[in-house]
Amino acid sequence: MTLSMRSTSLYRSHSMPRKYDSSLKLNSSSDSRSILSREKVFKIGSELHRQTVKEAEKKFETQLAKKENELRLAINRRQRTPDINEKIKAKEDLEVLRSSLNKDYEQLIKIYINEHKDKVDQIEKYMSRCSRDELELHRVESQRKLQEALQDAEMQAEKTRLELINQINREQETVCKQKLAQQKETYDRLLDEQAKRLRAEFSLEFNEQQTKYEQKLLAMKRHDHEYTQQEIEQLKRNYDEKIKYLQEIPEQKNLDIAQLKGNLARIEYENRELKKLVYDLRSDFFQFVEQQKQSTYQSVLLLPSRNRYAIEETF
Numbered sequence: 001m002t003l004s005m006r007s008t009s010l011y012r013s014h015s016m017p018r019k020y021d022s023s024l025k026l027n028s029s030s031d032s033r034s035i036l037s038r039e040k041v042f043k044i045g046s047e048l049h050r051q052t053v054k055e056a057e058k059k060f061e062t063q064l065a066k067k068e069n070e071l072r073l074a075i076n077r078r079q080r081t082p083d084i085n086e087k088i089k090a091k092e093d094l095e096v097l098r099s100s101l102n103k104d105y106e107q108l109i110k111i112y113i114n115e116h117k118d119k120v121d122q123i124e125k126y127m128s129r130c131s132r133d134e135l136e137l138h139r140v141e142s143q144r145k146l147q148e149a150l151q152d153a154e155m156q157a158e159k160t161r162l163e164l165i166n167q168i169n170r171e172q173e174t175v176c177k178q179k180l181a182q183q184k185e186t187y188d189r190l191l192d193e194q195a196k197r198l199r200a201e202f203s204l205e206f207n208e209q210q211t212k213y214e215q216k217l218l219a220m221k222r223h224d225h226e227y228t229q230q231e232i233e234q235l236k237r238n239y240d241e242k243i244k245y246l247q248e249i250p251e252q253k254n255l256d257i258a259q260l261k262g263n264l265a266r267i268e269y270e271n272r273e274l275k276k277l278v279y280d281l282r283s284d285f286f287q288f289v290e291q292q293k294q295s296t297y298q299s300v301l302l303l304p305s306r307n308r309y310a311i312e313e314t315f
Contacts, residue, residue: 022047060108067101169281176274180267 071094 060105063104063108064101067097068102098199158288166282170276173274176270252310
């Protein structure tokens with residue numbers, strides 16, 4: 001019984017099943033990233049190992065029971081026989097049984113190794129292939145995530161740049177409005193002052209000419225000077241020409257006013273163009289954002305030509 005217990009413990013503590021487990025552990029540690037493949041491989045390997053162990057235990061238990069019976073008979077025969085030769089023979093039988101038992105166990109382990117070496121190699125190849133596939137998938141996934149991160153960063157940078165451009169345009173629009181209001185107020189004030197001055201000059205010259213004409217008429221009456229019809233007509237023509245000249249003076253003065261009005265109209269036109277430019281830039285920005293939402297893999301650096309021209313004109 002002591003030999004049977006020792007043989008059983010020797011079988012159960014053999015290094016071959018442990019070597020098989022260690023190889024699985026080694027491969028599983030190297031393929032820790034592939035969870036599904038590892039579970040599938042472990043399930044196949046553990047099932048194969050369990051069947052092999054059961055078959056080996058069944059064969060070994062059968063042989064062990066047979067050898068234990070022979071060993072028990074030899075021990076009983078040695079104990080019951082008083083003859084020294086019989087005891088020596090029984091001892092030799094015990095040694096033969098021990099050696100045959102060890103040989104049977106070693107042969108059983110060799111059979112176990114030879115039968116399942118190919119299966120273990122297949123499992124290792126399958127695990128290596130799964131590991132390579134998992135690494136390739138992991139590499140592709142990493143590249144895809146990196147590309148998405150770069151595209152998101154580019155979109156955020158472009159969005160920030162466009163927001164900055166819009167802010168600059170709004171500030172420029174505010175400054176233009178302030179300048180336009182100041183210029184308009186100044187032009188209105190200058191126009192009013194010039195109109196008052198022109199009206200005063202016209203009234204003054206008209207009054208002077210009328211006074212001179214009246215003085216001439218009084219002088220003519222005072223001296224009883226007789227003028228011919230031609231002289232009177234000539235005097236009237238001179239008077240009419242001077243009055244006409246005085247009436248044309250405001251029109252000549254209005255040339256400066258027309259120039260000021262032209263400048264004011266030009267500034268208003270530039271202001272309208274600037275507002276239109278800001279509106280187009282905002283429209284291009286919202287259209288660009290919608291395009292980026294629809295197609296993620298589209299390049300974010302391509303701007304519409306009108307938007308690019310607007311940016312160059314703004315700066």
